[in-house]
Amino acid sequence: MDLTKDKKFYSPLVFFTWYSIKFLFLCLLISGCDHSLNSEKKESGSDDIPAPDPLYLDVEYPNGGEIFDPGSIVPIQWVSNLDTCEWGMRIVLYKGIKEEELVHVNTPNTGIFQWYVNTELASGGSYRIWIESLCDKDVYCGGCFGDFSDSVFVLTDNIIEPYLQLLYPNGGEVFIIGSQVNILWESNLGDCSWGMDLVLVKGNDSLVSISYGTTDTGFYQWQIPSTIEAADDYKIFIESLCYGGGSYCDGCHGDESDDSFSVVHN
Numbered sequence: 001m002d003l004t005k006d007k008k009f010y011s012p013l014v015f016f017t018w019y020s021i022k023f024l025f026l027c028l029l030i031s032g033c034d035h036s037l038n039s040e041k042k043e044s045g046s047d048d049i050p051a052p053d054p055l056y057l058d059v060e061y062p063n064g065g066e067i068f069d070p071g072s073i074v075p076i077q078w079v080s081n082l083d084t085c086e087w088g089m090r091i092v093l094y095k096g097i098k099e100e101e102l103v104h105v106n107t108p109n110t111g112i113f114q115w116y117v118n119t120e121l122a123s124g125g126s127y128r129i130w131i132e133s134l135c136d137k138d139v140y141c142g143g144c145f146g147d148f149s150d151s152v153f154v155l156t157d158n159i160i161e162p163y164l165q166l167l168y169p170n171g172g173e174v175f176i177i178g179s180q181v182n183i184l185w186e187s188n189l190g191d192c193s194w195g196m197d198l199v200l201v202k203g204n205d206s207l208v209s210i211s212y213g214t215t216d217t218g219f220y221q222w223q224i225p226s227t228i229e230a231a232d233d234y235k236i237f238i239e240s241l242c243y244g245g246g247s248y249c250d251g252c253h254g255d256e257s258d259d260s261f262s263v264v265h266n
């Protein structure tokens with residue numbers, strides 16, 4: 001075989017093969033670098049939508065070590081990023097590992113609840129608060145997220161007796177039929193889902209319901225109805241519909257005007 005004759009044929013072939021390999025190597029190198037850069041971008045999250053914070057619910061107070069007197073009002077506090085829903089929160093008092101008392105249910109997720117410490121609770125140092133959400137994204141779940149006090153708190157044997165006192169009208173006032181009267185009271189009973197019951201009493205008989213389920217704010221504006229008769233033997237009766245701040249009782253604590261007031265025509 002005459003190699004001198006085939007020299008022209010082999011030279012272009014070697015030239016083409018060499019540059020093909022070089023071009024392929026450069027392509028792989030560039031592709032690899034680009035892939036590496038894209039991977040770094042992806043890992044850094046620069047091209048991703050930020051992930052939302054995980055859902056949480058944390059009891060902040062009481063969170064351990066506190067001392068409370070039965071009959072006092074304790075502001076239970078929590079923080080969460082859960083949506084507010086119609087079922088709200090459920091708050092429970094635990095003693096040790098036992099559910100001792102339902103404090104409140106369907107509590108709005110405001111981060112605070114004024115808890116009336118039941119005077120019949122035993123003194124001791126093994127109490128904790130449990131709070132749980134009753135919904136997840138507007139769907140009822142019966143306790144999807146919850147948290148305990150980090151440690152226990154103490155209830156003393158120094159009982160503050162519960163009270164509810166009607167302040168106004170308290171006897172001797174004269175009101176015109178159709179006018180508005182600010183009914184005033186004070187109490188240490190705390191928040192209650194069922195509120196207060198206000199009744200107009202004539203003589204010894206309950207005459208008409210003024211308001212049922214009124215929030216325990218200490219104030220209610222009442223318009224005297226035109227349907228009642230003028231007389232001088234009216235009183236206001238008020239009662240709480242909750243026992244221990246949370247449990248329904250249909251009148252556990254109540255008070256009445258000390259004396260009668262009068263209602264007259266204009």
